[in-house]
Amino acid sequence: MTALASPAAVLPAARRPRVGIAALAAFAALPAALALWTALHAPRAHVLLDYWHVLAKITDDRGNLVLGQVLTYHLDQPFVIPSLLFYADAAWFGGDNRVLTVLTVALVAGIGACLYSMLPASLSPHRKAALAAGMSWLLFTSHLAEIWLQGTNGISWIPAVFFTVLAASQAHRGRLWTAATAALLASLSFGAGLPAFFIVAAIFLLRREHRSKTIAMAAAGVVVLAGWLLTKPAGAQSLATTALDPDGRLSVAAAALGSLWSGDHAVTAVLAGALTAALLAACATSAKNDPRAAGWIGIAGYAAALAVLVALGRTSALAPGGNIGLISRYAIASALATSALLALATFVRPQWPLTAVVIGICTISLTTHALGGAKADLTRRGYAPLALAPVALRTEATGVLDQLHIQSQVIPAAKALGAYPFNPHFTLGCHGPELGTPINPATATDLPAAHGAITTPQPGALITGWTDLHPDCILTTNPTGTVTGGGITNLPSPAPGIPDGNAWQATAQPGTGPITVYAVVGDRLYRVHESAGSAN
Template sequence: MTAVDDQRTEVLRPVGRVPRGPLALLWLLVPIPVLLAAAEAIRSPKMNFNDYWAILARVTENDGTLRPSGLLTLYNGHPLTLVGPVFWLDAEYFDAANQVLGLFSVVLVLVLFATLVTMLPARLAGGGRAAVAVGLSALLFSSSALEFFGMGMSGVHWLLGIVPAVLALRFAQRGNTAVAVLLGVVGCFGHGVAFPIWASLALIAWLRRDELWRFALPVAFGVLTLALWLLPSRQPGYPSSTLVGVDTVLGTALAMLGQVWAARSTDVAFAAGALTVAVFAFLLVRAAPGKGAPPARSTVDDAGWFALAFHVVLVAAMVGASRARLGTAEGLGPRYAMVALLGACALLVLLVLRGPRLARLHVVPLALTAAVLTFAVGSAQATAVRENYPRQPMLAVAMRVDARGVIDSVNWSTKVLPVLRSMKAYPFSDDFTLGCGRYELGSVVDMSRVEELPGPSGVSRTAGAVETGPVVGDSRIAGWAVLDGEAADCVLVVDGNSTVVGGGAVDVPRADVASNTRGTGRGGWNAVARPGVEDGVVLVGSEDQLYRVGLVIKAG
């Protein structure tokens, strides 16, 4: 190492002196975001979400066996080679449970976290290293990423591309190009988010001034990946509802990059995304070796982080080019959160390692502020994800009673129904229940023991209504009910013979009901009945008592 290298390395050494007690406390903070993410996965609905069913139908025969040919197809432009078997295994051995995929996403992000920590250079030590580890944990398991844990199918698919790609950067940073290329191939079979890995690996080779083959090999694989991606036939997409310009593409890309700082505000996301790109570019230009000059040791150590930042920017460009037709707000979609959070991780680490002296002198407050800020700002994204939860039990009933019109109305695949029946996966498993005690589909209710639930009158703490009448089969039935100010425990639909022919979800948020009844804000319910039902009756239950929702308001 030359004297210049020594000097540059010393200048770029972050300061993070922390006494032993606070240092131990910092390390104890690391697992807290992990536990919070695991808790979110556990409390999420058992019923899986839309893309899971479409993908499972593609990769599974009607008799429940895996269909190998389906693994070679694309879904929304993304490969199914890795995610297809994972979804099939979930249906075969874990009852098609969403929580299992959510917990698997937590494990994959743990691998991602461990990979990023091992990419930190040795010069970042002590309290600085611990604080950055806390920041990385809080970012990767941020509330912004709730879709990855609460809607496990989304997290697993994206992470099967992201995790191998980041592992590839880690090995390339250490000069192991062969393993990096192998992991890049794995990532490209996992999800399209890994496709830019080849450009990122080439950037590492350039920053490190590696041999030419270490640069050329990833470039060749990038060309091959593009060629293979173009081979499968695709259904034509829907035309854009608006005219798209370069500004739309740029805005969508920047919104995706800046979403973790924006609380779902596109204007803030644009600014944050543009600032992120500017910081990345500034630091990269400063670190780039001069023509014919060897790289500084710090540049070699940090090459993986520059490549991660570059990868995130390229993914944002892909999202902008492919999704701008949906409007710039599409960049705020929670499915892109993990990529944006990886960009925030790269931003944090590069500022700590190579940013202004103020950042390097105050590593601990900088990292902890980033951790707390992203968790708080991500609340808006998390709320948007949780709003999908209440409808899941109703859709489980729709599958069970073969209400295909309701299933189609939420763009779910009905092709998966024979697959689930043959595999006896949820909601066709033995543990399926309407949650109403002894009453299940096919049970007969003694209507003489059912009490009448009054309609709203003044400020009544016991009331309810059907708001989408008449109550018929294969349609979405919605309304509200409060029983002594509390939400109902369950909802049933019975036909003219008092036979249970449907059910659904309770505990649905309804702030308007709370203001009118001075009761719970979760007094809403959704239900569905089997096709062919006419003039059905909605019952709600509390403990062992059923109530008939007598007030039926016609839809519209």
């Protein structure tokens, strides 16, 4: 009797690869979909000081763009393209943070497309699909949660990376003018784009392009770097140390390269970064004569340059976890380095079985994404108290704005542009009561001290407290019952004895007299009183 053939054996050979490629394509799409979902569900409000600082700097009180200010530095670095994107968001899209978070996702997708375009046609479709899946998981990693949640960080950092990777991908094809244009745009975006011309020159050198191309790009890089050094403001920025500190800076650079392998443990990230750098050096040395590897060696060099720039410009003893290389947005350096390592390893070890390659890539993808969960949680916890910014801006509570380091001088321009929270989309989230509307104090119930209290009542500044009712929102009123402010709830614990999620913060419009604070649960109001010993 003839044995029955297996179903796989009777399928045409041309159809079997498509099944595997389709599965890898779906696997590659998953992290991008997760990042996009996060970006779409991010808060409407910009809560980070950089957005409001830049908007105040580049506009007049009528909301007009001051072009000369666009050309000035932010945090010691070029900031032309992010400044224009911030202004466009405020002027055309109502200052909606989600517009910039989605744009950040699109730019990261563009980085992935540039990397994929550098994979050689000689690779089998399955290997290309596996590498594309790995790069997608590395680029859309959970470690980068802060750029999916707040577009300020994404647009400050990612355009420079995108244009540099675009320049590298064009140089990988020997295209001088498109590579030069992309490098110039990178240089105008942020400090992360300053190495772009040097990366292009290195790729041309590896490709053995005409010497004039390499010299021209290297010379352009020198001009850009020298121009920045001669014109940048003096002094340190963002609390960065000015000490020599070679050990500390080396630790930061290594942690940035290995940050995908640690949530909040600096030693693990440093060890992973050192191993990544060693493997990249070994692969680059072995593949340096392979023209297919030129662009990837350039990407590896760029990842290392990013890590060094972070170490030189952002090293601070005040960094969370003691190492600033663990900051969420800097994980893009580790993502690029690991992507380059995957590609270079494929060139150096083409004999590796496809099954082993796929299993290895899936393991790396899922492991690094899982490790990023801790970093994403820390990012959300860090952003939670900043959500008071829209209320503080709308009520012009300068005391709270000062505490959030947001310049109150931006308010006239934001009003003129109709940027959130100065548009009809603003709400206190209290199911009806808004700023200026009356409530009936007689309908409120006094909240027993055992269930919550005000801990710091400061009209016009920050009002803090706690309650175990988990209210929908906090309202403040003046003596006549008119709503003069509001707040945010479910905050991380500010002190021992207050469980996570029970804290709240609020603010009220200055100059409206004594305030009363209410916790709103559904359609019920609970009047919150001061705790014994609270500050007045």
